Amino acid sequence: MERETILVVDDEKEIRELVEIYLKNEGYKVILAKNGEEALKVLQQNEIHLIILDVMMPKMDGTQACIKIREEKNMPIIMLSAKSEDIDKIMGLTTGADDYITKPFNPLELVARVKSQLRRYIKLNINKPVNQSIIEIDDLVINIDTHEVKVYGKDVRLTPREFDILKLLASNKGIVFSIEKIYERVWKETFLDSDNTVMVHIRKIREKIEENSRRPQYIKTVWGVGYKVEN
Structure with missing residues (x-):
């Protein structure tokens, strides 16, 4: 039985597929996109519970995509980046990301962070008042x-x-x-x-x-x- 749906956005095919394998092994449904523009289209057509978003991408990078997503959506966003300087982490988090992980990363650590963010997100949404009307x-x-x-x-x-x-x-x-x-x-x-x-x-x-x-x-x-x- 599939669990939550996760959108993986990265211009590197190998990374998209690697992350997809680990997430699917945990029972998650995974949708892939190779840039920010594709990610926004996916969000219009699917219910997404968490986004893994690369920073450096063509057409629309992760920072721009994150800002656009946050105009309407509140699901957790985990940023991926090859840069490890503190300023990049700060920029990612101030644009609306919930977590940040640098490349190369351990896929098991990424999965652990996904689970942590989803637990928090689902708990917050469960506690929201239900629209009785x-x-x-x-x-x-x-x-x-x-x-x-x-x-x-x-x-x-x-x-x-x-x-x-x-x-x-x-x-x-x-x-x-x-x-x-x-x-x-x-x-x-x-x-x-x-x-x-x-x-x-x-x-x-x-x-x-x-x-x-x-x-x-x-x-x-x-x-x-x-x-x-x-x-």
Whole structure:
């Protein structure tokens, strides 16, 4: 099972491949880039948890890339450099790098530093407050505050009643709600046995959010009981 994704940026093919071998042996997923411009493109298309960034590279060097990355991203950055003078270390760290290692380096030391930086990064992110207004279920995203719903990144237009039903079920994953309970919670009125309003609304929601409304992925029917959204 692969762990975090690490971006290795170095213009020397041998170094990229050496670092890749050691990181993959530890179970990490590795993406390679040979300069800063390539690294920025990779960051736009992938979720990266840590960057190993060489200082001296063509087109866009590591220092410039680090500054650009830090405008939007906060993942750990470990700088690589053939220079060992203190001024180079200071410059690397003041541009936003978290650690610095000089070439030639021991790959096992680099792996140890990667693990240390990832532990710190993951711990800090775990302790961040969770946005309670966003509900994500696979490719379905519900924003409770803005009443926005997206499936596969595309906006889905729901009526207020449809949104309230979906919010109720999605906010209580795994809990089965009877038609009566849904009606009383959403419409805030007494339910009548002959009323099929909830079923009609569920059908419309499924038509909008499900790829196949006859085999729903999100809103499941529990026969004889009601409806639920699974975890």
